[in-house]
Amino acid sequence: MKTIEVTGLTKDYGNGKGIFDVSFSVDKGEVVGFLGANGAGKTSTIRHLMGFSKPESGKASIMGKDCFKDASLIQENIGYLPGEIAFMDNMTGHEFIKFMADMKKIKDSSMADRLIKYLELDTSVRIKKMSKGMKQKLGIVIAFMQDAPILILDEPTSGLDPLMQNKFVELIKKSKENGKTILMSSHIFEEVENTCDRIVMIKNGKIVADRDLEIIRNDRNKHYEIIFAEKNDAEIFKKRYPESKIDENRIIMTGKDDINRVIKDISEYKIEDITIRHQTLEEVFMKYYGGEK
Incomplete structure (x- = not known):
């Protein structure tokens, strides 16, 4: 059984926008880079995996469970970083992390504390006063703090400076060593090349390539x-x-x-x-x- 499996996933938004017969899978412990231009269908596919959208046809499943029907059950095992993060601007970073931890029923804050220190994030600042980079760090803390076996990350280093991008790459490598399954959309090719086992490319809502990165390197x-x-x-x-x-x-x-x-x-x-x-x-x-x- 594949950890993540997408089969014939279709959602037509009209005017050629949407995803059409999208199929790919991710094995347990595999890191897959999901590449495509803006509007190609990456975020739409990820939203189906998270159970936020119902497909017109086809199916998305995680650990054998239907992503739409069993969304709440699946989300307990996923660390998710959306492309556009919805924050509560009047909270401080610390308050928001605690709010999310309570919602996810995370009792142990040690992982969040380590991530905050590693990413050099000042959580005393109110979110509305945070820079884009600080908000992105906060999103990464939220995604990784429950130590979930599966990570789904949509443009995870958007807004981060090169130093923090490198730190994020090391975080992915460590997560891979710990056996986590990761699907990551990214525009930063160096980041994908340094972390991923395979790449899946989407164009105009259709998969145009699904290839092992080692084969690409040799070819x-x-x-x-x-x-x-x-x-x-x-x-x-x-x-x-x-x-x-x-x-x-x-x-x-x-x-x-x-x-x-x-x-x-x-x-x-x-x-x-x-x-x-x-x-x-x-x-x-x-x-x-x-x-x-």
């Missing part, structure tokens, strides 16, 4: 950027590699060309600079999105 094209001393040499070189792009004396090419062959061909010319790297996850994502952001 990525190489990206070459070569600066020739002479513009004429760049033009001659381009004829050997017609798929490459040329800009003055700079050649940019992406592919699975044998690196030894490329270097041998380059050695015939005077080169000012060369950069060779693998495609980034973002570049792979853009390939599936056909240039759309």
